[in-house]
Amino acid sequence: MARALRYIKEIGANFVVPSAGPPCFLDDHLFSFNDFDRDPVNTFPDQTVFIEYMQANGLDNGRLMIPGTVGTITREGFTVEHPLPAKEVQAIFSDKRAYLERYRARQQPLIDAQKASWPRGQVDILASIRDWFEPLLEQADLTAVGINGRVLIDCDVQQIVLDFHTRRVYAWNDEEWDYRFHIDRALLEYCIIHHEEDWINQIFLSCRFEAQRKGAYNEYVYNFFKCLTPERLQYAEGYYSEKTAVQQLWESHGYRIQRRCPHLKADLARFAKIENGVLTCTMHGWQFELATGRCLTSEGHPLYAQLIEQPEPVADEAREDIQPADKETAAQYIRTKCDHCWYNPKDLPEMTKKSN
Numbered sequence: 001m002a003r004a005l006r007y008i009k010e011i012g013a014n015f016v017v018p019s020a021g022p023p024c025f026l027d028d029h030l031f032s033f034n035d036f037d038r039d040p041v042n043t044f045p046d047q048t049v050f051i052e053y054m055q056a057n058g059l060d061n062g063r064l065m066i067p068g069t070v071g072t073i074t075r076e077g078f079t080v081e082h083p084l085p086a087k088e089v090q091a092i093f094s095d096k097r098a099y100l101e102r103y104r105a106r107q108q109p110l111i112d113a114q115k116a117s118w119p120r121g122q123v124d125i126l127a128s129i130r131d132w133f134e135p136l137l138e139q140a141d142l143t144a145v146g147i148n149g150r151v152l153i154d155c156d157v158q159q160i161v162l163d164f165h166t167r168r169v170y171a172w173n174d175e176e177w178d179y180r181f182h183i184d185r186a187l188l189e190y191c192i193i194h195h196e197e198d199w200i201n202q203i204f205l206s207c208r209f210e211a212q213r214k215g216a217y218n219e220y221v222y223n224f225f226k227c228l229t230p231e232r233l234q235y236a237e238g239y240y241s242e243k244t245a246v247q248q249l250w251e252s253h254g255y256r257i258q259r260r261c262p263h264l265k266a267d268l269a270r271f272a273k274i275e276n277g278v279l280t281c282t283m284h285g286w287q288f289e290l291a292t293g294r295c296l297t298s299e300g301h302p303l304y305a306q307l308i309e310q311p312e313p314v315a316d317e318a319r320e321d322i323q324p325a326d327k328e329t330a331a332q333y334i335r336t337k338c339d340h341c342w343y344n345p346k347d348l349p350e351m352t353k354k355s356n
């Protein structure tokens with residue numbers, strides 16, 4: 001709450017509508033996570049708690065909104081109209097336990113039906129996770145360094161190790177683990193069947209898991225479970241790479257080239273294909289002309305590429321040394337000879353046009 005308050009003050013917010021999920025927990029074993037008694041250690045304070053916290057810190061511009069509330073913002077202020085009489089709105093928070101128990105009773109048939117629809121025993125969990133994760137682990141250089149250990153996934157019927165040392169997934173055989181998650185088998189099967197690429201949203205934010213760790217909280221572990229496709233993983237790897245500033249460049253075809261794709265940061269040392277002076281990032285197909293660094297797919301996303309013989313990067317001015325005719329010929333050559341190009345050359349601005 002202190003951090004949110006700091007942000008509010010820093011941006012000088014005129015009004016604040018506190019809103020953060022999850023709105024409530026209805027599963028029996030999670031029901032106690034609801035903020036019934038303003039316990040300061042509860043990590044899920046509701047709107048009224050935060051508005052009171054703001055008031056205690058000298059801000060009275062918080063506005064309570066519940067589902068169905070209409071807020072009207074004018075030059076004069078921000079008014080709210082609730083779908084219930086004020087007394088009933090107040091009762092939601094003053095007698096929250098009773099309110100949520102009634103809500104849970106109404107929702108129970110839906111919850112039961114939803115849980116009954118979860119798959120159970122339909123999936124070979126180990127084989128599925130191995131086939132899915134091992135190719136990701138293969139690419140997860142910086143993630144593996146960041147986790148630097150074993151993650152055990154325990155779903156009662158199977159215990160599975162994600163080994164970030166060996167980049168392998170295997171059945172647990174009493175090896176030491178560094179992080180352990182206990183997850184209902186049905187939830188795992190659901191994520192596998194639906195190929196959920198973000199387990200943070202599907203599993204962890206619902207709080208339907210238990211976790212243990214040896215040592216400090218490690219954001220790399222949770223980020224990995226958020227990045228369960230090559231695209232997402234490459235984005236995270238690119239982010240880490242930029243943060244750590246290691247191996248920013250790589251070399252190929254006589255060029256020293258920026259390591260991360262200007263599109264969504266794929267590792268070009270793995271995903272680039274170079275033909276006829278054009279680098280194609282095979283992650284999504286963006287293309288770049290190595291001689292100039294120009295992106296052929298989208299304007300304004302140049303790639304750093306430097307001829308290895310040249311000691312300095314090729315600046316725009318330096319490129320004027322190349323005769324326009326040569327540039328035109330080269331561009332024509334690339335446009336007509338590059339058999340994997342899917343972009344439409346007619347849509348491209350002139351190659352010889354100097355950008356500022």
Ligand code: FES
Pocket residue numbers: 261262263264265266281282283284285286
């Ligand atoms: S990351 Fe999308 S084309 Fe390279």
